[in-house]
Amino acid sequence: MKVLITGGAGYIGSTTATALELAGHTPVVLDSLVTGPRSFVAGRAFYEGDIADRALVDRVFAEHPDIAVTVHMAARIVVPESVAHPYLYYRDNVAKSLELFDVLAGLGRPRVVFSSSASVYGPAEEFVVTESSVLAPGSPYARTKLVMELALEDLAHAGALQAVALRYFNPIGSDPELRSGVHVREPSHVLGQLVRAALGQQGAFRITGVDLPTRDGTGVRDYVHVWDLARAHVAAVEQFDDVVSGGTSGFVPLNVGTGTGVTVRELIAAFERVFGRSVPVEEAPARPGDAIGAYARVDRIRELTGWKSELGLEDGIASALAWAERRPAVLGYA
16 A cells, blocks of 8 residues: 655654555655655655745645555654743644644545653653553653644544554664664664764763652663564555554554563663673763653554564664764765
């Protein structure tokens, strides 16, 4: 089938496009290229532009009338930036998404797989969350994700759309064949910062938050390999109707993680095992908007789609390091 991917030139979007192709589907990419590199859409049907450009979205569907599902990934995603510039996040993640959804509803294209986030959850006992856990996002970025989930649920109740919201935990690694990976020059996420410190591209890796109420004082995360995350999108696309019918309102949220919690210190130890030597580390207070973290219960996505993670933490670290070596040849910069 054909699948529209908004944000399909990004890290997760491009990897998902590859996974869809390998599963026999045809991705159609809509991306503004504000952050995603043009090289990640090479050889694919591609439209450069904004998701809120109604005429452009109309043209995409006019030229590809057999698009069956829209995977909506286009969004701003940096938590500290969202704290400093919340307007940009509500404009791009909320207002523009609503324009896209209204066009999809008007075109009679109701199926949406939405890129949500585990950051919508509040603090959880024992740091484990299910889809019914308390929702209490702690940053403007996370709140925009929850707002869009609520909007999709309301649109589903009204019969305008149907949606599967994939609540990502913490993506790591790269495409296994190193066709794509993290593309921003200075990634803000933990593993990207570790790679930069290990390769001497920055002075040290900074642990932000060392007195948190966890087993070693550092944040807990569920690190899911980006290839497994891409496969979860394939599963959601292929089984969309069955998944939605398993809910009660035409809106179904699903955790996408490994089911294992890893602290930042444990991640550093695993990284050093894979890398083969130590990495310079410094400690700092938690940043505004940072969450203590949690890990996923993934029973629901397994029951509804059969998906489960297959790649481990060290697989993700190894592929991130391999991509760092490959990246200059693909993108022209380290």
